[in-house]
Structure formats: structure tokens, C-alpha cells
Amino acid sequence: MFTRRSFLANSFSGLALAAMLHRDGYASPGTAWSPPDGTPHFAPKAKSVIWLFMNGGVSHLETFDPKPELDKFAGKSIGETPYKDVQNPEKLKLARVVVINDANGQQRNKLFPTQVGFKKRGKAGIEVSDWLPHTGECVDDMAIIRSMYTTDDNHGAQTQFHTGRHMLDGEFPTLGAWVHYGLGSLNDNLPQFVSMGKREYWNLKDGHYLGPAHDAVPVRVDPANPLDYGKPEGPVSPAEQKIGFNLVDRLNKMKAAEYPGDSSLDARIKAYELAFRMQQSLP
Numbered sequence: 600m601f602t603r604r605s606f607l608a609n610s611f612s613g614l615a616l617a618a619m620l621h622r623d624g625y626a627s628p629g630t631a632w633s634p635p636d637g638t639p640h641f642a643p644k645a646k647s648v649i650w651l652f653m654n655g656g657v658s659h660l661e662t663f664d665p666k667p668e669l670d671k672f673a674g675k676s677i678g679e680t681p682y683k684d685v686q687n688p689e690k691l692k693l694a695r696v697v698v699i700n701d702a703n704g705q706q707r708n709k710l711f712p713t714q715v716g717f718k719k720r721g722k723a724g725i726e727v728s729d730w731l732p733h734t735g736e737c738v739d740d741m742a743i744i745r746s747m748y749t750t751d752d753n754h755g756a757q758t759q760f761h762t763g764r765h766m767l768d769g770e771f772p773t774l775g776a777w778v779h780y781g782l783g784s785l786n787d788n789l790p791q792f793v794s795m796g797k798r799e800y801w802n803l804k805d806g807h808y809l810g811p812a813h814d815a816v817p818v819r820v821d822p823a824n825p826l827d828y829g830k831p832e833g834p835v836s837p838a839e840q841k842i843g844f845n846l847v848d849r850l851n852k853m854k855a856a857e858y859p860g861d862s863s864l865d866a867r868i869k870a871y872e873l874a875f876r877m878q879q880s881l882p
Contacts, residue, residue, distance in 0.1 A: 663725075669712065775805055793815060795820065814866075
């Protein structure tokens with residue numbers, strides 16, 4: 600059983616808490632190592648995070664994770680290789696299937712070779728696909744993790760990397776929401792957590808129990824209208840807009856006083872404030 604203090608100190612939320620404590624001047628860098636207590640042991644350096652959420656995207660086998668044994672046994676079935684035990688029925692029971700009888704989740708037994716070569720690149724000699732020659736030139740500045748795995752054998756596995764939990768476990772805050780929660784704001788006049796592309800499923804639930812203030816702000820690949828509320832809907836002057844904004848702000852705060860526990864209302868007030876600041880700064 601965990602106390603609230605031990606949970607905050609030893610879970611991922613402890614990282615976010617540590618970053619905020621350091622920002623507020625409670626960190627003590629340079630001290631000797633001690634068990635985690637909720638404060639960071641060095642000054643955080645991260646300023647931003649770019650996360651590529653590719654649900655069914657590029658294959659790891661042909662980018663950063665070469666599998667020479669796959670090429671060695673290409674053309675054979677899994678049962679004809681030294682690894683036939685992976686089809687042990689007891690092991691297959693461990694797979695947590697989200698969509699029953701989905702064609703993408705059905706196992707294929709014939710092995711096919713990779714479609715591209717690999718070369719050792721950089722001073723570290725890390726193998727990178729020939730499809731990524733320019734990325735390979737930067738490999739010494741990259742951290743490549745080849746030990747990750749999931750318990751989902753379909754596209755939904757990406758959701759585990761996105762939230763840390765299997766889809767069958769329910770919904771939880773996403774990685775972007777946690778980073779937003781932990782790093783705070785670099786610019787109060789711009790969205791701090793944005794998403795690009797088709798993410799309608801997640802955009803309204805990123806924050807989950809962290810609160811809707813940590814949901815992503817969607818950005819479109821459309822130069823004419825890249826951001827909702829990035830410009831006034833009609834031809835109004837800044838002075839007129841300020842009057843309307845102040846009125847809405849007063850009404851919202853009256854409602855907030857009546858319902859102090861409404862996190863959605865609090866998030867909406869902050870969103871309106873951000874929208875007004877964005878309209879002043881984005882141009």
C-alpha cells in the first residue's frame with residue numbers, strides 16, 4: 600500500500616512534481632545521492648518535447664532495429680526456426696486482443712526478409728537503415744532504445760507508448776499531458792501542448808485526471824487557418840475585443856465562484872485567456 604507522498608515521489612507524476620518544485624526554487628542540485636524524495640537531483644534541461652505518434656507507422660525493423668535472424672530464416676515458417684516456441688499456446692494466451700478477429704491482428708507464420716540494408720553510423724557505430732542516411736549522420740546525438748515491448752500485437756500497441764497503459768486498461772493521461780503538466784509554460788502567449796494531424800480521438804482527453812487544461816491544442820496543416828481562435832471571427836478592433844473578453848471573463852468568474860470544483864470551467868476560462876493572448880501575439 601502506498602501513501603500519497605510515496606506515490607508522488609516514486610511514480611511518473613513525481614517527475615512532473617520535481618520539475619515544478621525546481622522551477623519554484625525548492626531544488627537542491629549538487630547534493631549527494633539519496634532515495635527519491637520528490638525533488639530533482641540536477642537542474643532539468645528539457646525545454647520542449649516533439650513526440651511522433653504513429654499509430655501503425657514506419658516499421659522499427661527497417662529504421663533503427665535490424666534483425667539479422669529474420670533475414671537468415673526468410674522464406675521459412677516460424678515453426679521451422681529455432682524460435683518456434685514463440686507460438687507456444689500458453690504464450691499466445693498472454694496477448695491481449697482489443698479487436699477480435701481483426702485481420703491486422705492475425706498472426707502470419709511465414710517470415711519475410713527486411714527490405715533495406717543497415718550500416719553502422721557515427722562514432723558510436725549504431726546501425727541505422729539505409730533509408731535514413733541523413734538521420735544516420737546525427738546518430739551520436741540520439742538515444743535509441745531497442746528493449747521496448749508491448750502486450751498488444753496490433754496497431755493499438757502505440758497507445759501503450761502514448762499513455763503507458765494497454766487500451767483494455769482504460770483511458771489515462773497521455774505523455775504530452777504529463778510533459779505539459781511537468782514543464783509548465785515557456786511562453787504564456789502561445790499554446791504549450793499542440794498536436795498536429797488527425798488526433799480527434801485524443802485531443803479532448805489527453806489530460807484525463809490531470810484535467811482538461813492539459814489537453815492538446817490541435818494545429819492544422821493549413822496556412823490559411825492553422826489554429827482555432829487564432830484570429831477574431833469578425834472585423835473588431837482590439838479595444839472592442841477587450842471589452843467583450845472582459846465581460847466573458849467576469850461572467851465565467853461568477854460561475855466559477857458558484858461551482859468552485861468545476862475543472863472544465865477552469866480550463867475553459869484559461870483557454871479563453873490564452874486565445875485572446877494568442878490573437879495579440881501570433882500575427
